[in-house]
Amino acid sequence: MRLLITRPQDDALKLAQQVSAQGHDCVMAPVIYIVARDVVLPSPENIQGLAFTSANGVRALSQQLGPNAADWLRLPAYTVGPQTQQAALAAGFGGAQQAAGDVESLADLIASRQPADADKPILHIAGSHLAGNLQALLAAHHISVEKAVLYEAVAATAFEAPVATALQQATIDGVVIYSQRSARIFIDLFNALKAPAGKKPVAFCLAPAIAQLMQAADFETRIAAAADEPAMLALLQENA
Numbered sequence: 001m002r003l004l005i006t007r008p009q010d011d012a013l014k015l016a017q018q019v020s021a022q023g024h025d026c027v028m029a030p031v032i033y034i035v036a037r038d039v040v041l042p043s044p045e046n047i048q049g050l051a052f053t054s055a056n057g058v059r060a061l062s063q064q065l066g067p068n069a070a071d072w073l074r075l076p077a078y079t080v081g082p083q084t085q086q087a088a089l090a091a092g093f094g095g096a097q098q099a100a101g102d103v104e105s106l107a108d109l110i111a112s113r114q115p116a117d118a119d120k121p122i123l124h125i126a127g128s129h130l131a132g133n134l135q136a137l138l139a140a141h142h143i144s145v146e147k148a149v150l151y152e153a154v155a156a157t158a159f160e161a162p163v164a165t166a167l168q169q170a171t172i173d174g175v176v177i178y179s180q181r182s183a184r185i186f187i188d189l190f191n192a193l194k195a196p197a198g199k200k201p202v203a204f205c206l207a208p209a210i211a212q213l214m215q216a217a218d219f220e221t222r223i224a225a226a227a228d229e230p231a232m233l234a235l236l237q238e239n240a
Helices: 009-021 055-062 066-073 082-091 103-113 134-139 161-168 180-193 208-216 229-238
Strands: 002-005 025-028 032-036 049-052 077-079 122-127 145-155 174-177 202-205 221-223
Touching (some): 002 009, 002 161, 009 055, 009 229, 049 103, 055 082, 077 082, 077 103, 082 229, 103 134, 134 145, 161 180, 174 180, 174 229, 180 208, 202 208
Parallel strands (some): 049 122, 122 145, 174 202, 202 221
Antiparallel strands (some): 032 145
């Protein structure tokens, strides 16, 4: 298959290598661009743990650790899912623990490990666009959260010319989509092409909620068995 990879650039490169190894032809078309923000962080001694809701957050924090990096890396680290955990482990957060792929399970994980009514907050390393409200979820467990927005997740405003042409000519067999926001952006950009009626690429979706958005826009969908990269790779292999 000829597949369009819509993930941000760093993630797209890694995924494209794995997908190409399966024999697919990959076209990279990030619909979200990650732009780092320079933020003054609290001292690590003043927080009780870290919450990561994306691998981009792990990378953004890693770039700002500075001379007290060891103190940051010793903190308990909680990640929303497997991709984020892998990024955290690679960055040196050796005890990073993984939730089930959503903010609700991340809140439950933190609540099961961290004390309630502590005098130090959990630091949520976040982007400018958030899915779910970790602060509210943890407030129900009497755990305070401080948010550090370390990057902007900027939506693409158009496809690059070769990608637009391939979509207009229906030479893309499938599009790989990992988030609801990516789905919405892709749909808007695709509709703006005013492509002639005909074959649309099949949407390979990481979760049912993503598939619902694509189905509403008249895309045929396939859904990974779990919200992680191995399941997505297995899905693509099954549909090769």
